[in-house]
Amino acid sequence: MNLSTSLLLSTLTLACSAAFAAEQPVIGLITKTETNPFFVKMKEGAQAEAKKMGAKLMTAAGKKDGDTAAQIAAIENMTAAGAKTILITASGDAIIPTVKKVQAKGVQVIALDSPFEGADALFATDNYKAGVMIGQYAKAALGDKPAKIAMLDLFPGHPVGAQRHNGFMTGFGLKANDAKSNELSSTPETVCAGDTDGNQAKGQTAMENCLQKNPDINVVYTINEPAAAGAYNALKKAGKEKGVLILSVDGGCQGIKDTAKGIITATSQQYPLKMAALGVAAGVQYAKDGKRSSGYTDTGVTLISAKAIAGVDSKDAKTGLDLCWGTK
Template identity: 50%
Template structure:
């Protein structure tokens, strides 16, 4: 679809879909807010259905309302919808936002649109996912995804004890920045490298439960002698454990994950997988909104990478690894 058509599609989406475009306060000035009106904050997420991004949007909305600002929230149609995000950025600039918070589906594909926004004086902040290069945005508020992957890898490795690992990798979206970072971190935590014979197979899942289940089923048909599984996120973990259960491998394979959603914490408590690494989307959204409002009021700009934290959650703590149990997880989870 041509860029102009994408622009029109997003504009229509904003007018017709509450889930895809939400304004917390009304405001019609095209300057992004001033002393005569609220500061406009744009939010572009990867999707509007994933519970993680739902929580991020809800938190941004609450933070904007608390600051007397206007939030305009738009989402891609699916994880990886780069063209949709580019059109959304263009649309938000035309609406006169002071700043755009974005969780990039493609860390390089949106660079041109981000530059155009910055050239027009719009503050641009990445949430959850870094751009490539990192300085394509003014600042990033996100989980250190290499660290999150490493925490998962260290826990899975420790849970195996002296047993040599035989690993399957339930990866995310090929080429995705977060996907690559978590994959790399997990292998570092395990003490492995890509191509290591301990890795018996890998498959992309796009972070989707059904795709992960199908991928795991296919890999298990080739080789079921595994004892460890990496998962890009909790939906992928649920798909993986469903496939393992169908193969009679429940409780025999160490499965870890990343997200920290309330369902994921409940899965850990139920023993479906051993551990998850919690992220804090509420903190990302709040800090991002605060930064845009401050910029709108006095021109203050944030800079660099702001780590919003990662916490290992498990009911089976292991020596040398800082963790919280599922009770703590339930009190601090999202979704």
């Protein structure tokens, strides 16, 4: 091979590589945190789907749930880097003006798990239904005993937190706000409430505070399974873990193991891998035809319990482990 031929081949190789890079869809994934197992699994799902579909995936996260400043910076950085679709588990409405700004530049923005105004589409669990399911189970499991309920929430004003909270109360048969409200309902049966930010340490602190307020709590609603683990630790430390129902939402593998052990009484299982995979696929499709996704896609929810109760549709922990955070 002479020098001119070699140079020609090198030039063609570089040109083809550049053309591929230009055509390769760039998709961003922004989660609330990097440490919550739910978002770790979502990231894994997005990475696997992006690899399968030949897309480039960029990722970012807040330092904690509610860190909208980090999410806003990530939206701007990903747009500048060429992302044409951004998938977001929103930490709050403060991101909306930035979302609108990048949408005007041709970026498709899809909400995963947490809805927010102006998203092109939403792939998520029906969080109100998830709350209703654990509320129904708790009511059936408690029977005729007077309910003394601790509500361990996310933080005020978050739509997912409100939907799960109000759904639980509806399922339990208590007066509650509907699925469209971001306000948390309260009744005399809900003897204590505390914010956990969805993490174990704050879940334990919130439960300790509730036990000081009312040591006879017999039902504990938790926003997610890390908060449930914290609540259990507080109950065990106080010698009150027996006879208290702990209900939750997520259905992660560790949470299902805790359900099998009786630490969590029942949990509503959701499927973050499915959310992520659908989001990446929508991003690849948008790169191909320029048509934005729209509307809400329900990614499913299943009630998992260690003990079946007549009249309440649930699956056992073995089924939960088989499904935990997969694409179902």
